[in-house]
Amino acid sequence: MDRILRDAATRGARYLEELETRSVVPSQEALERLSELGGPMPGKPTDPADVLALLDEVGSPATLASAGGRFFGFVIGGSLPAALAANWLGSAWDQNAALVAASPVSAALEETALRWLLDVLDLPSSCGGAFVTGGTMANFTALAAARHAVLEQAGWDVESDGLFGAPPVTVILGEEAHPTLRKALGMLGFGRTRVTVIPVDGQGRMRADALPTLSGPTIICMQSGNINTGAMDPAVEICAAAREAGAWVHVDGAFGMWAAAAPERAHLVAGVADADSWATDAHKWLNVPYDSGLAFVRDPEHLRGAMALSAAYLPFGGQREPSEYTPELSRRARGIEVWAALRSLGRTGLADLIERTCRFATRFAEGLGSAGYAVLNDVVLNQVLVSFGDEETTDRVIAGVQMDGTCWCGGTTWQSQRAMRISVSSWATTDEDVERSLDAMLRVAAAETAG
Ligand SMILES: Cc1ncc(COP(=O)(O)O)c(C=O)c1O
Structure with missing residues (x-):
């Protein structure tokens, strides 16, 4: 061994x-x-x-x-040294994170990491939380709590009786909601398309003025961090409208919610803390190894109501039983790396990671923009969309950049326009990586657009 x-x-x-x-x-x-x-x-x-x-x-x-440090595809973070090393040690431990009795250390690390997460993400300290595989499952878990709560309020026990014959639930989302959110809704029996879709503005933000009159059991799914533009739905307006009508607000903040951890960006998530549930990833911007997602719910009892196995699993000795908050029973101890990442970064290190990567995104936008290429989004966070002309030319540049091998960016279609998407999400990216990558992008783009 x-x-x-x-x-x-x-x-x-x-x-x-x-x-x-x-x-x-x-x-x-x-x-x-x-x-x-x-x-x-x-x-x-x-x-x-x-x-x-x-x-x-x-x-x-x-x-x-x-x-x-030169991978800018999707929204993929690297692994911080402490998080990767903790992952290796944690693999040696091979703990089952289901129960305090099965892994006291994992349960303790989850409790501490949860407290620290709520602190740095500026969420209510009394929230319940679940350590899951990623954003998709975090959305699923938090929305299961939403389903539990809005139907309980309507006198319906959805965990016991299912959705057949249940009072209808209105589910509202923005036109630009991430497709995995619809998938989560489908898995919960709400349907992927049986939803009210709200139009968005030019950055992909849900238009709060287009919300319908809210009544009856309602869940509004808003987004903090559009996968293409990084833009945030207007939380203050959405939460105010929901509060008046007793609707539940869920935030898909897979990466954007981390803006709260950087003082210079925190204004972007103003009002987000007024929601009822949140989903985010740790394997994106917190830079822990795959896989790691996080669900938070304002009232822990709503999360427990949706996820606890049965009364037989009630807390032993008053401690938080991890599996009462997650879809799984047996699972890997993901709290280990989240704890290690937060412990090693501290508040200032985390703020610096978020701010530095946003600054690099701005540098890409400036460098490409000043060479005459069209930056399609307001670069407020870590995402940049750039067009190199028509669809074929842009696709040729994307393929050329990928083939060149200096860095990697993917393609996307943003409001009918083809674009290369740059996502700066890794602790490992340096100024030199950015300049080398920018040079490569400009070299490939010049060759592909010449003549
Ligand atoms: C806004 C948003 N929601 C959800 C997801 C899905 O997250 P995961 O791939 O961790 O399941 C993503 C992934 O990029 C995302 O950007």
Whole structure:
């Protein structure tokens, strides 16, 4: 055991070091070699050291270098040193985070991490919370609490009796809601399309003035951080309208909610703390290893009401039982890395991570804009959309940037216009990474738009 773990640590550290010089995309040859990991089920055991060597020699070159500083695709953060190392130690612990009795350390770390999270995200300190796999499941979990609460208020026990014959629930979302939010609604029996869709403005913000008259059991799903523009729905107006009508407000803040942790950006999430539930990711902007999402609910009893298994699982000795707040019973101890990330960054380190990445996004926008390319969004956060001309040209530039290998950005369509999307979400990105990447983008764009 000792030998293979040291070998894994050496290989892991070497892999991360080599990200500095290797292409962000794997080579064709590396992808072709992936077949070496396949073949029929082995009949006999293999030496664990050989298994690890094969995984590293064939697997490592076939990765996308998303753990490095020049990956700007989707909204993918890297892994902070403390979070990655804690993940390795936590894997050695192999704790089942379901119950205090199964893992006292995991339960304690979750409680502390939850308290710290509510503090840095500026949410009410009495909220309940769940450590789940990602934003999709965080939305699912928080919206299950919303479903519980609005139907309980209407005299209906949805956990016992399901949705057949239940009072109808009005679900409202913005035209620009993330598709995973609709998926979560579908999984909860609300339907992906049986929703009231509110138009948005030019940045993708829900138009609060277009909200319908609210009555009866209602859940409004707002968004903090549009995947394309980073824009925030107007929380103050939405929460005020909901409060008057007794509606539930849920916030999908997969990455945008972290603006609260940076004093210079906190104004962007003004009013968000007045909602009833929130979903965010730790594997995005907090830079913990995959997978890690977080759901928060103002009244912990609504979350418990939706998620607790049964009365038999009532707290032992008054402690928070983790599985009473999550869809799963057995699960990995995700609180370990969240705790380690927050402990290592501290309030100032977290603020700096958020602010620095936003500043890098602004630098990309300035650099591309001053070269004559159209930046399509107001760069308020860490997301930048840039068009290089018509759809074909923009797609050629995106493909060229990806092939060049200096950095990686994906494509998107923003309000009918094709764009390259730059998301700066990693602690590992440096000023030098930004300048190198900007040079590569400009070089590829110049070649693709010439003549
Ligand atoms: C606004 C928003 N909501 C939800 C999600 C889904 O999160 P996850 O991929 O962690 O499930 C994303 C992912 O980018 C997102 O940006």
